[in-house]
Amino acid sequence: MAIEHFHKVLALDDTHWQAAYNLGTANLAQGNTHEAIRAYHRAAQLxxxxxDIHFNLGLACKRAGQLEEARHSYLCALEIVPDDAEVHYNLALIHKELGCRAEAITSLEIAVSLNPDYGAAYGNLGVLYLDQDRVAxxxxxxxxxxxxxxxxxSARHILAAxxxxxxxxxxxxxxxxxFDSFSGHFEERLLVDLEYRTPWELKSLLLANPAGPVHFARLLxxxxxxxLVGQIFREITACLVGVDLSAxxxxxxxxxxxxxxxxxxEIVTFLEQNQExxxxxxxxxVLIYVGELDRIFATVxxxxGKxxxxxxxxxxxxxxxxxxRPSGRYAHSSSYIEIMAVRHGFRILCTKEANIRKEKGKWIKGELFLLGC
Incomplete structure (x- = not known):
């Protein structure tokens, strides 16, 4: 194995920096992140x-969640190669994760100035500009x-918005x-930063309907x-099924x-293939990511069941x-929902206006619907 070989080389010559570097790279490729960090540190000392040693040490530290160490490694690399667009780009990603938005923008602007064809840098720079309302x-x-x-x-969708x-x-x-990009800190951001309460509000609307059941055999x-919905609705269903695009x-x-x-x-495909x-x-x-609702209402x-x-x-x-909307999400009028309901054989049992979540400190106005068939 490559790892064993590089260990043997270092045992014979502990000043062999290339072997230490290659040992780090071999460990990183096999997911041995902390071993890779130790090997890269040794190579950097030698x-x-x-x-390249500092750059790869930065990659390994980022993978290990050691963001400050990663930033330090990229800065060390830039002292040696100040015109390397890839190092500036990766430094920007660390700045972004650490909440240093202005520094991230600066690093990305340098990256695209050095490499005008750096697509990933343009994508991340667009996101950061939007955060600062620099729409143009x-x-x-x-x-x-x-x-x-x-x-x-994705860029086409955002540009359309x-x-x-x-x-x-x-x-x-x-x-x-x-949503893949959000998965690690999704709930904390929703519940704390955005003050999200929609699942609880929906459950209250459902249970407040006097004519409806309070327990369901199968819930999708x-x-x-x-x-989040699963946790909140689990107690009122015997069988809980979930589907999402994000693995x-x-x-x-x-x-x-x-x-x-x-x-x-995809939710429509799942419904079309469902047998029970x-x-x-x-x-x-969910419907905030769909504009035209005909197909969803039809498959729902x-x-x-009856x-x-x-x-x-x-x-x-x-x-x-x-x-x-410019957020990349869709808004729907009450009249449009009413049209969809009638067209697909639903009765509107009750509705409620609600604050969906906060965005840049302001409430997004929404509406909750309970339909029956």
């Missing part, structure tokens, strides 16, 4: 003027990214990418995410142990129809 600069970043990569699906184009649905790749959690979100949900069944996939009807289908903050109607219930939230808008 040859402190090698930028964000648009320019996404336009450049699309010019470099005509298949940049920023330029006032209303599309029918957010691409599945965009949703999966978005559409867009289950990390399993990383489903991993987190599975670890909670509240679902009888979990699937990774559900008594209740819940979609908390087919997926529900007297089934469809419980969901929307972001509310005053005008007719639906609209793709």
């Amino acid at each position: 040859n402190p003027q090698d930028a 600069e964000a648009i320019a970043c996404y336009q450049r990214l699309i010019a470099l990569d005509h298949n940049a699906i 920023l330029t006032g184009e209303t599309t029918a649905v957010a691409p599945s790749a965009y949703i999966a990418e978005l 959690d559409l867009g289950c995410g990390t399993g 990383k979100m489903v991993e987190v949900a599975a670890a909670k142990g509240v679902y009888n069944e979990l699937a990774v996939g 009807p559900f008594d209740l289908i819940v979609a908390a903050d 109607a087919r997926g529900l 007297n089934g219930r469809f419980l969901f939230s929307t972001e509310r808008m005053a005008g007719p129809g639906y609209q793709l």
Whole structure:
């Protein structure tokens, strides 16, 4: 094995920095992150003027969650190769994770100035510009990214949102990418930073309906995410099923142990392939990633059994129809939901206006619906 070979070389010559470096790289490739860090540290002590050693040490430290150490390693690399776009880019990602947005922007701006074809840098720079409401600069970043990569699906969706184009649905790749990136700290951000209460509000709306059941044989959690809805609704169902596009979100949900069944996939496809009807289908903050709702309402109607219930939230808008907002999410009017309900054989049992979540310190206005079939 390569690792054993490099250990033998170092046993014969403990000043062999290339062997220490290669030992770090071999360990990193096999997922032995802490062993890789030790080997890279040894290589850096033996040859402190090698930028690749510092760069790879930064990669290993980031993988280990040692963000300050990673930042230090990238800064050491830049002292040796100040014009390396890749080092500036990776330093920007560390700045971003540490909450140093201004420093991240500066590093990304340097990266794209050094390499005008650096698509990933434009994508991250666009996100950071949007965080600072620098919309024109964000648009320019996404336009450049699309010019470099005509298949940049997520960038096309964000650009449409920023330029006032209303599309029918957010691409599945965009949703999966978005929530995969959030999975590690999703609930903390939702519950603490955004003061998210929608699952609890939906359950209250459901149980406040005097004509409806209070327990359900089969419940489907559409867009289950990390399993917040599952935790809250588990006590009122015998069988809880969840589906989500994000594999990383489903991993987190599975670890909670509240679902009888979990699937990774597109929600309409899942419903179309489902054989056993559900008594209740819940979609908390799911329709905000779909504009045109005909197909979802049709498949939900087919997926529900007799007297089934469809419980969901929307972001509310005053005008007719639906609209793709600069956030990349869709808002729907009450009248549009009413049209969809009638078209697909639902009765609106009750509705409630609600604050969905906070965004940049302000409440997003939404609406909760309970439909019956």
